[in-house]
Amino acid sequence: MTMRAGRTWMLVFGTLLAALAAAVPAPAQEFPAKPVDLVLPFGPGGSHDLTARAVASVAHQYLGQPLLVVLRPGGGGAVGSQQVIRARPDGYTLLFGGTGPNTIFALVQKAPIGPDQFVPVARINHSPAVFAVRGDAPWKTFREAVEYMKKHPGKLNFANTGPWGAADFPMRLIAQAAGVEYNNIPYDGGGPALLAVLGGHADATFGFAPQLMPQIAAGKMRALAVTGARRLGILPAVPTVKEEGYDVTFTMWRAALAPKGTPQAVVDKLEAAFRKLSEDRSFKALVKQLGDDVDFQGSKEFAETWRHEWDTAARLVAGAKK
Amino acid sequence: MEILSLLAHGFAIALTPTNLTYCFLGSFIGTAIGVLPGLGPPATIALLLPITYGIPPTSAVILLAGIFYGAMYGGSTTSILLNIPGEAASVVTCLDGYQMARQGRAGAALAVSAVGSFIAGTVSVVGLMLLAPPLAAFALRFGAPEYFALLVLGLMMVGYLGGGSMTKGLMMAVLGLLLGMVGLDPIMGSPRFTYGVFKLAEGFEFVLVAMGLFGIGEVLVNVERRVAPEVLKTQIRGLLASREEWRAASLPLARGSLLGFFVGVLPGGGAIISSFVAYAVEKKLSRHPERFGRGAIEGVAGPESANNAAATSSFVPLLTLGIPGNASIALIFAALLIHGIRPGPLLVSEQPAVFWGLIASMYIGNVMLLILNFPLIRLWVRLLEVPYRILAPLIVVFVLVGAYSVNNSVFDVGTTVVFGALGYALRKLDFEPAPLVLAMILGPQLEAALRRSLIYSHGDLLVFFQRPIAATLMALAVLVLLSPVLRWGLERKLRELVEPVAPRD
Numbered sequence: 040m041t042m043r044a045g046r047t048w049m050l051v052f053g054t055l056l057a058a059l060a061a062a063v064p065a066p067a068q069e070f071p072a073k074p075v076d077l078v079l080p081f082g083p084g085g086s087h088d089l090t091a092r093a094v095a096s097v098a099h100q101y102l103g104q105p106l107l108v109v110l111r112p113g114g115g116g117a118v119g120s121q122q123v124i125r126a127r128p129d130g131y132t133l134l135f136g137g138t139g140p141n142t143i144f145a146l147v148q149k150a151p152i153g154p155d156q157f158v159p160v161a162r163i164n165h166s167p168a169v170f171a172v173r174g175d176a177p178w179k180t181f182r183e184a185v186e187y188m189k190k191h192p193g194k195l196n197f198a199n200t201g202p203w204g205a206a207d208f209p210m211r212l213i214a215q216a217a218g219v220e221y222n223n224i225p226y227d228g229g230g231p232a233l234l235a236v237l238g239g240h241a242d243a244t245f246g247f248a249p250q251l252m253p254q255i256a257a258g259k260m261r262a263l264a265v266t267g268a269r270r271l272g273i274l275p276a277v278p279t280v281k282e283e284g285y286d287v288t289f290t291m292w293r294a295a296l297a298p299k300g301t302p303q304a305v306v307d308k309l310e311a312a313f314r315k316l317s318e319d320r321s322f323k324a325l326v327k328q329l330g331d332d333v334d335f336q337g338s339k340e341f342a343e344t345w346r347h348e349w350d351t352a353a354r355l356v357a358g359a360k361k
Numbered sequence: 362m363e364i365l366s367l368l369a370h371g372f373a374i375a376l377t378p379t380n381l382t383y384c385f386l387g388s389f390i391g392t393a394i395g396v397l398p399g400l401g402p403p404a405t406i407a408l409l410l411p412i413t414y415g416i417p418p419t420s421a422v423i424l425l426a427g428i429f430y431g432a433m434y435g436g437s438t439t440s441i442l443l444n445i446p447g448e449a450a451s452v453v454t455c456l457d458g459y460q461m462a463r464q465g466r467a468g469a470a471l472a473v474s475a476v477g478s479f480i481a482g483t484v485s486v487v488g489l490m491l492l493a494p495p496l497a498a499f500a501l502r503f504g505a506p507e508y509f510a511l512l513v514l515g516l517m518m519v520g521y522l523g524g525g526s527m528t529k530g531l532m533m534a535v536l537g538l539l540l541g542m543v544g545l546d547p548i549m550g551s552p553r554f555t556y557g558v559f560k561l562a563e564g565f566e567f568v569l570v571a572m573g574l575f576g577i578g579e580v581l582v583n584v585e586r587r588v589a590p591e592v593l594k595t596q597i598r599g600l601l602a603s604r605e606e607w608r609a610a611s612l613p614l615a616r617g618s619l620l621g622f623f624v625g626v627l628p629g630g631g632a633i634i635s636s637f638v639a640y641a642v643e644k645k646l647s648r649h650p651e652r653f654g655r656g657a658i659e660g661v662a663g664p665e666s667a668n669n670a671a672a673t674s675s676f677v678p679l680l681t682l683g684i685p686g687n688a689s690i691a692l693i694f695a696a697l698l699i700h701g702i703r704p705g706p707l708l709v710s711e712q713p714a715v716f717w718g719l720i721a722s723m724y725i726g727n728v729m730l731l732i733l734n735f736p737l738i739r740l741w742v743r744l745l746e747v748p749y750r751i752l753a754p755l756i757v758v759f760v761l762v763g764a765y766s767v768n769n770s771v772f773d774v775g776t777t778v779v780f781g782a783l784g785y786a787l788r789k790l791d792f793e794p795a796p797l798v799l800a801m802i803l804g805p806q807l808e809a810a811l812r813r814s815l816i817y818s819h820g821d822l823l824v825f826f827q828r829p830i831a832a833t834l835m836a837l838a839v840l841v842l843l844s845p846v847l848r849w850g851l852e853r854k855l856r857e858l859v860e861p862v863a864p865r866d
Contacts, residue, residue, distance in 0.1 A: 082407075082768070089695060092411055112768055114559030115545070121559070147550060150559060196817060202550030224505075224816050225548050227809065230684045230691070231628060237682065240504030240817065249698060253683045253705020328699050 070130055070305050071104040077295065079135045080119025082112040086166070086247070086329060090293050091135045093325040094163060094316065101312040101319070108135075116140020120152035128298040130305035133160060136296045139205065142349055146356045147203050154345050157296040158306055161313035162336040162344070164326060165292035167267030168209050168245040169274065173236055174258045176243075181264035181283045184243065188219035195221045198232040198241035206232060206245035209266045209280075209289040211355055216285045236260070247291075248273055249330030266290065272332055294341060310338045368490065371717030374419060375725055383416070383424040384722045388729045391431015392737075395438070398445050398572050399763025402432040403688040410696055418700035419715050423722040425696055426676070429689045430482060430723070433632070433669045434730045437474040438741055441467055441661070443756055445576035450632040450668035452571050452798055453640045456522070457653060457660030459579075464656050468742050469602035473610045473658055474665040475734040481618035481666035482727040485673035488622050489680075490720050493709075496626045496674070497681035503627055505813035506824045510834035511627075512807040515634055515799075517841045518641035521653075522795040530796045533787075537800030540565060547809035548816075560772050567802060569764050573777040574794040576760045578784020580753050601738070602658070610662035613643050617666035625671025628678050628686035632671040637799050639667035654793075673723065679704055680716060 077095065081087050091108045098106035111119030120140055126132035134141075134157065145153035170181060178184040188195050199207035202225050214221060224241055226232035229250055235241040237259060248271055254260035255274075262277045266289040270279060280287045295313060297306060316322060317335040326333050336344060374380060394405045406425050413421035436448035441458035454474065461470040488496075503511075519534045520527065543554045544564030555561040602610070617639040624635035643663040644653045653660050678686045683705030685691035697704055702712055709716045744752075764777040787794055818824035826832050840847075 082403075088407070089410075089699070096411075110769065113770065113772075114562040117559035117562065118770075148552065148559075148562070193819075202545070202548060222816060222819070224813055225809075226813070227547065230678075230686070234501065234628065234678070234682070234684055235504065237684075238501035238504060249703060250683075253703040253707060257706035259706055325699075328701055330698070 070308055071102060073131065074105045074107050075102065075130065075309075076109050076132045077106050077135050078109045078111050078119045078123050078132065080111055080113075080116035080137075080140050082110065086249075086331075087135065087137055087293060089329055090163060090326060090331070093322055093329075094135075094295075094313075096325070097316055097319045097322045098312070101315045102309075103312075115144040115148065115150075117144060117148070117150045117152055120150075120156075123296070124152065124156045124298050126298055128300035128302075130297060130301055130309055132298070133309070134296045135293065137293050138165075138291045138348070141296070142345070142352050143203050143208060146349075146352055154342070154349050156299055158299055158301050159338050159341040159345060160295040160297050160306055160309045161317070161338065162292050162294040162334070162341040163313070163317060164331050164333050164335075165267075165290035166247055166331050167265045167271060167279075167288075167290045168205060169248055169251055169262050169271070169277070170209075170243065170264045170266075170280070171236070171246055171251050171255075171260045171262050172243045173239070174261050176261065178263065179261075181278065181280065184263060185213075185217050185219060185283075185285070188214075188221050189217070192220040193222050195243065196224055196241040197221045198224050198226050198235040198244040200229045200232045200244070200246075201225055201227060205229075205247070205291055208352070208355075209245055209287065211359065212287045212289055212351075213280065213285055215355065215358070216287050233260075247330065252330070273330065292344075294336075294345075306338055364490065367713065367717050368721060370713070371719075371721035372724075374714055374718035375423065375721035380420050380423055380718065380722065381725070383420045384427050384726050385729055387424040387427020388431040388434075388726050388733060391428040391433075392435040392730065392733060394428070395432035395435020395447050397763060397766075398439055398447050398576065398760055399568060400766045401448055401568065402429045403692060404767070405432075406689055406692040410692060410699075413696050414699055418697060418702050418712075419718040421696045421700065422693060422715060422719050423726075425693045426719060426723065427726050429693070430669065430672045430726065431730055433482075433672045434475065434478045434734055436668070437478075437661075437665050438471065438737075439576075441470045441474070442741055442744060443576065444579040445756065445760060446568075446571045448668075449567055449571065449802075450636050450671075451665075452575070452633075453522075453636045453664040453795070454661055455575050456640070456795055457655070457657045460654065460656035461658065461661065462745065466606075466656065466658075467745060468738055469606050469658065470661050471738045471741060472601040472735070473606065473614075473662050475731060475738065477610070477614045477617065477662050477666035478669040478734075479727050479731040480614055481621060481670040482673055482730070483724065484618040485622045485625070485670040486720060486723045486727070489674060489676060489723075493677050493681050496623075496677050500626050500628070500678060501682070502830060504828070505810050505817055506828055506831040507834065508627075509807065509810035509814050510825060510831040510838065512803050512810055514834055514838045514841065515638060516803050516807065517838055518637055519796045519799055521641040521644045521650075522637070522793065522799060525791060525793060529792050533792055533794065533796040534800040537797035538804040540570070540797070541801040541804030542808075544805075547805060548812045560770075564805070565776060565801075566767055566773060567798075568767060569773050569777045570780050570801065571798055572760050572764060573780025573782075574784035574787070574798065576756065577777065577781025578788055578794070580756050581781065581785040582788045583749065584753050606658050610658050613639075613659040613663040614666045616642060616646075617663040618670045621667030621670030622674045624667070625674035626677045628675075628684065631675055631686065632668045633802055635667040635671040636664035639663035676719075680708060680719075682706060683708065 079091050095106045095108050111122055120134055123132055123134040141152055197210055226235055229246055232244045236244050255262055262274055264280045264283055265271050265277055266280050268288050317333050323333050394400050405428055432448055436451035437454045439445040439447040440451040440454040441462050444455050444459040446452040446455055458470045543561055545562050546553055620639050621635040625631035640663055643659045644650045675686045678684045679690050685694045761774050764774045767773055814824055825835055
């Protein structure tokens, strides 16, 4: 009887001890000692989600622990972002952030989820936007379209994918750089905006390559320019906006971000794992199917890229709000 | 003839044991999640998406599409039995389906909705096969002004949803419009009624509002009654529908199928809108509109077939234009993308196996769903024999878990509870929640379409009357608005003709 009770007591004590051990933070040199959460501030199924899942599918080999994708959608990405900011800065909770929530939404809605709240770990990839018009449109080059806007201010109907979204933002940058005016019509996402152009209810839009490729192949749409620093691999004949003479680059990036205060040693370890991961062949193939190229940037490098983007965007937002 | 050989080829693909299994799995999972409130087809498809990476693209599409249209079958079950809309498109089914259940006709309502779903699904696949390209061209002609006119027409239906007072119905609609405004405004992106809560920036999730207003509200009203609700006392008369009931349901089934097919082609919530419009149409055409809201079988048959037809025809924009029309189809789009297939105008000619395999699997899937759902009816009806004191807490748990599963968020659970309390208060004060729900769905779309049209036309209101489709729809809306006045005038005229006004003394 006493033996029995003693064993039960031992069992309870042991369990408590184990729980305590789990609660005590693991020392940094052992990082990572448990699975790492990658919080996605969006709902399922978007390109962000698909990229995150591609990352998670190979992460175990390079991190030594599984990477778990946790969906926390809502509030234009603010809900998930804030959860990571409030999490313990130990490297076990990361955000799979992006331009949408962490630059644009942060600036426009004044949400504290920008570069001041995060330490970048690694940028995985980024997609440029593609300026596209209907196949039978009169403009053969991007410069012609801009000239048209110059001659007929406010005449060109531009379908954006939502206020301050991935199409609205680059177009505002271009209009500012070229000094032109256009008629800015907001649609509820990339699909409806593309439909509006195809149906003749708008003249142009910015889209992403995977969505536009089949339309371009069928002659229904024509791509005139891309907003990246370089031309796109799958649209080699389409020049960049910069080549066309307007100093604008804009890409939608996806990056792993850690809360401020995460130890440098942990950030370094994560960065190294993500760097190796970004060279993984099956990972690269998966991302390519999504129509993107992997374009890795480390913690320091990306911090600069992000800060530069943030400052440009801040000026634009401040100008628009006046 | 060419179509027949292509279809035969499609069947050859869809009937392989592997694809048949995926088709069954999809239909089965779809039925299950349709029954579960909260967890809808988009979330389920997203969960299963990684599994489809390893299987051939045609099988992947067959599986995911099965989940999507299967959910439309299952969605009506909880609407009818417990007044909980399993899917957004099943809200209207609550109105008469639940009343039928209370009168002991749950089996009939379930049978009619299963057969209605089957007929509508099949009609819609035939339409999809034969009419996809011209329909896509038609959908392309819908710009913002056309949508606006269609939505105005849709909002007119509010008048037909309430059984009681028109004033109360309109008050509910206004409340719904206001609730629909919570969140970032669709044109400028500035927050409205969010009070700094980021969670509210995307507005109220419609499913949560519907589950609270209908499901929780109903439970609260029921538990305060001393006597058990009639459901338990009434003998369940003849399990399935009677001959008269089938006869009454047949025309609404046909109309619902056609209506759902055409409205579903338009991207953006076609299934939901078509179910509301089908209900209004049936009530308008009925010789006894007063029966609606009290267990009219037409009020189940019309909307249930419409939402199924719309679910199928919402594949048209994806398969012909390469543009997904709703969240579930967007995920199917993503699944194809992963396999290196980019849906677009050339899909049918470049990937005939995917297109025809999918079409054939939809024929098979609809038959499977009918076979799967019919025996289940018996089981579901038995559920109502569970004593309410046990059933009620189960329903509440079921709804709250469902609410949590939408976004894994406790805030959402709170939202559902708050709307449950509102639903209870409304019920006690004799307000109908249905107009609120309709206005909440249509309001934001109406606003966006109106402002979009006016930006397009540089502020010229004539844009709604100069374009043929928009003008026709507007004329219809005016006609619906004036119809009571017209009818009153006509009836007076007739009376005068029949019995010349005799001076009374």
